[in-house]
Amino acid sequence: MRLIRFLTVAAALFMFPLSNAGASEPIRIDTVRTSLIIPRPFKEPLKSMIPHDGEPIDTLDTANDFIKVLLYADNTWQYFKTPGFQQISGVFDDHWNNSSTNPYGITQEELPDSWSLWLVDSLDQYHCPFQGEVYYRGKYGIRRGRQHQGVDLPLKVGDPIYATFTGKVRVSKYMGGYGNLVIIRHENGLETFYGHLSRRDVQEGDWVNAGDVIGLGGSTGRSTGPHLHYETRYNGFSFDPQWLIDFKTGTLRHRLFVLKKKYFSPYSSYEQDFEDEFKNEEEDKKEDAEKAAMRYHTVRSGDTLSKIARNNGTTVNALCRLNNISPNTTLKIGRKLRVR
Numbered sequence: 001m002r003l004i005r006f007l008t009v010a011a012a013l014f015m016f017p018l019s020n021a022g023a024s025e026p027i028r029i030d031t032v033r034t035s036l037i038i039p040r041p042f043k044e045p046l047k048s049m050i051p052h053d054g055e056p057i058d059t060l061d062t063a064n065d066f067i068k069v070l071l072y073a074d075n076t077w078q079y080f081k082t083p084g085f086q087q088i089s090g091v092f093d094d095h096w097n098n099s100s101t102n103p104y105g106i107t108q109e110e111l112p113d114s115w116s117l118w119l120v121d122s123l124d125q126y127h128c129p130f131q132g133e134v135y136y137r138g139k140y141g142i143r144r145g146r147q148h149q150g151v152d153l154p155l156k157v158g159d160p161i162y163a164t165f166t167g168k169v170r171v172s173k174y175m176g177g178y179g180n181l182v183i184i185r186h187e188n189g190l191e192t193f194y195g196h197l198s199r200r201d202v203q204e205g206d207w208v209n210a211g212d213v214i215g216l217g218g219s220t221g222r223s224t225g226p227h228l229h230y231e232t233r234y235n236g237f238s239f240d241p242q243w244l245i246d247f248k249t250g251t252l253r254h255r256l257f258v259l260k261k262k263y264f265s266p267y268s269s270y271e272q273d274f275e276d277e278f279k280n281e282e283e284d285k286k287e288d289a290e291k292a293a294m295r296y297h298t299v300r301s302g303d304t305l306s307k308i309a310r311n312n313g314t315t316v317n318a319l320c321r322l323n324n325i326s327p328n329t330t331l332k333i334g335r336k337l338r339v340r
Ligand SMILES: [Zn+2]
Pocket: 138, 148, 150, 151, 152, 228, 229, 230
């Protein structure tokens, strides 16, 4: 629908080109190029942070080959990442396999106490995986003596399930108690799990946008009724997804999320640690200020971690911590590393 509207507007603009203020050259709209990279429209928009309902009419290049500016007919614009953007990020190479729910093999002792994770920004959007109320017996934490690593959201078989953020499908298969399971890894390292699906619509290795339908809700695997089992994990460890999402309203709670290691405890949950929530918001503000002080380096030919560390007055260890990489990670040219 949106695509058809777009094509109509694009065709109209093609016949009656906008004139550039003060210049005689009309703006030429490259419809072929534009149609190649417009974000795929949502089949059924739910709670979403995709800000534009307008019609994309053209794209502009930026200094980064993988980032374009998308212009809309209503004179607004937004940044848009092309799929190549994700391919230069090492997040999708390290600890990557389809055989394990936790491919990291890291112990919690090795991990820092907290991380600041950017969930959405001008380049990354959000879409609620499934809007509904968390089943009262399907909360995160200890349940009947065993750990429940996510939340359960009752649904009707066949309800569409959406990718929460942009990312790459690491697992799409039938896996024991999870039934039909899809695991997506996102660029900030976060992983989201979608279990008990009746149908999977994505394959391992697929790139997905926030809001893409990745499958349909169901009751496969160890399940007593149709529901979505939804998990959020980082470095292989689960934490209560309600830290991120208010499932009842479908909204994302934070742009910048301060994930604390203690949330990995099965005894920690969003509702129990509610007071932390306020601290989290305070830290959001603090982190916003810190964000302004962050510095990045784009990897060039001949760069090594020690060279980058030396040039930026920091250490290899600090670089590894900031970027969640190991000292022997292969640095791809064009990768953006945080140096401060
Ligand atoms: Zn569950």
